[in-house]
Amino acid sequence: MMEKKKILEEGLLELYLTGELSEELTTAVEDALKQDESLKEHFDVLEADFERMGMEQAITPPLIVKERIKNVIRQPEIKKTSWLPLSIAAGFALVFGLSTFWLYVKWQDAESDLNTLQLQTSQLQQQVDELESEFRLTANRLENINNPDVVPLVLYGNQKAPNGKAIAFINHKSQLVFVNPKGLPVLPKDKTYQMWSDVNGEMINMGVVPTDKELVTLKYIENAESLNLTVEPAGGSEHPTVEELISNVII
Template sequence: MMNSDYIEENNLLEQFVLGNLNAEEQVVVERAVMNDPALKKKLHSIEETFEQLAKENAVSPPPIVKEQLFGQIRTKKSKVIPLADSSVKRIYFYAASAVAACLLLGSFWMYTQWSETTQQLEIVQQTNEQLIEDVNILTTNMDATTDLVAMINSPETEQYILEGNDLAPDAKIISYINHTNKAVVINAKKLPPLSEDEDYQMWADVDGEMIDMGLIIKDTPILAMNYIDSAESLNITIEPAGGSDHPTVSRLISNVYLR
């Protein structure tokens, strides 16, 4: 029978969010979520994690495009105003002057066109280079996101939720541990902000000894932490900026025992 335990153990919530279930399985999971508040809470946590992964891979359009729009060719037409004169010589003189002026203006116009064309070619080249760089960044981000989703969705991955204590009652950290791949990923989106002089730090308890798993970088919701073999529990403390060699036990805000 597909009960709540079966759904969690077989990662059906992750499959549900990704749309990988058939119609019958989807209906069963929906009913289970409606009747089980804990299951519903876990589903929301998974949805938030996937949503954050998607937001982190947005790519802004190249700024050079704006410059290109303002670099359009602008030309001004000059009018020659004839001057009345009864002298034929003066007419010839003005005519010659007008021709010379036209030649000068034509030369200047051709130089301006050449200069602007050269600038436009440079802009196109810069735009192409920027687009190539953006594509490479997007590809790298997509690969990283694919790896994270695969890790979270793996049947071998265990999920643990660390709830905050009285020191940080609003804190909530979702951790994903895969012992086969020796990987740890956390969603720290719901950690309260700290001052510039403080940092969150994660620890693994191994036979009573706290081993550093790394700092939880500010304003970075999805993080890969150091995997520690034989860890019995995960612990999070508030430490001075830059972290500590040993945890400040009095500032422990959350912990969870591993299965």
């Protein structure tokens, strides 16, 4: 038996209604209608729609046809042939209705495909914009790091983080500070790294240092004598937790 999916996708029910199928396909469709109740219900609905559209699209015959019908009523002997013009008109109306319905379905499918394509294009453009933004940011940071005025400083972990390492890049001329934290151990969610500058014995906050970024921009502190890295509660602290100091380096 021919599959229901094939019949629906290839529009065989519509072609069956209009008598445009070959004898072999006609037999196959009729067998499928007999054996598949859901397909038969779909066909009945389609047939009813076609009949309704045929009536809606029916063309009003010209007045001459009306006069001929009156003559036929007066001449019963040729009554059978007098309905031919109306049959032809109704046939054309049905074919027109079927064609209109078929084109409408195709138009709806094309519109749906167009909307999907537009959405995909919009999402792709957004991704491209995000990549361009990230590229510009990375290129800018690399340019700042490779600047001859930049001083790189390595912060090695102490006994609290023996395998930890972070690299700071300081440009005193442009007053920029970047830190690469990728060598630091990952902390629990309720903890964070925080950098401090030592200025005449006073620890000044430079900002928190998340480990999920390649480069972190920190606040530049003038006259800093050293950089100091501590572990603080998530969000950072106003004052450094001295016992949680894991690294420091002299500037």
